[in-house]
Amino acid sequence: MSPTHTEVTHSGADLEPCGQPDHPDCGIRDVLDRVGDKWSVLVIVELAGGPRRFRQLQQAVDGISQRMLTLTVRRLERDGLVLRTVYATVPAQVDYRLTATGASLTHLVKALADWSLENRAAIAGARDTYDQEHPGNDIR
Template sequence: MSVTHTDVTAGPAELEPCGQPGHSDCGIRDVLDRVGDKWSVLVIVELANGARRFRQLQRAIEGISQRMLTLTVRRLERDGLVLRTVYPSVPAQVDYRLTETGASLTHLVKALADWSLEHRDTIAHARQAYDAQHPDNEIR
């Protein structure tokens, strides 16, 4: 153990995700992987403002490729978080909206975004200090 190592303090964070010792996953890992990935969060944030067409989503989510957006909305649709509606027109019009379950995530995503904004300067300073102390570190 290093000199700078400290023990984890006891408290509510010791609970396993299911609240019972020995049940470290309980099937939540798959769901957290989906709703916790960066593109899914950004799609949910955008759809929280209402239904969007594919190109509207793509323009709103900077840096996402057409392929990644297609995969993301399909996965969210499969998980019951996004509803895809195809309108019978030429050319076909498709829009995406949050389901009731998807909409129930928006307050959590907003809380995470608010926390990120509140702590971004502290995190940036901590990263700079860490990088200065560990110049050969490849973590970025």
């Protein structure tokens, strides 16, 4: 994982292609890095059901640490996909919901999640077969 992958902010907010002849897809790659991230997909799928508090998200997204969830929702908020609302209560309550842009992504992300569930057994079987045919491989 690169150092910039774990940072919440990035020096350049421009999504235009970088102009380098060998990088014509930099803007596309930047967006796909976010929406294709494992945790982002799972958070978006969960928020498609409506607003959630932080703890509700953490319980729903199996295996995510508090730090990773914090980074994920901040990144999604920065990208305009998630809205974070703080309520003036003691203690403060915070909820997360999809923005209109985030909501427009849900059918694609949900389709990917559904495809993953439908095909996980076949993929696991293919991996087992590959590993048996290629003993000692270190592909994971």
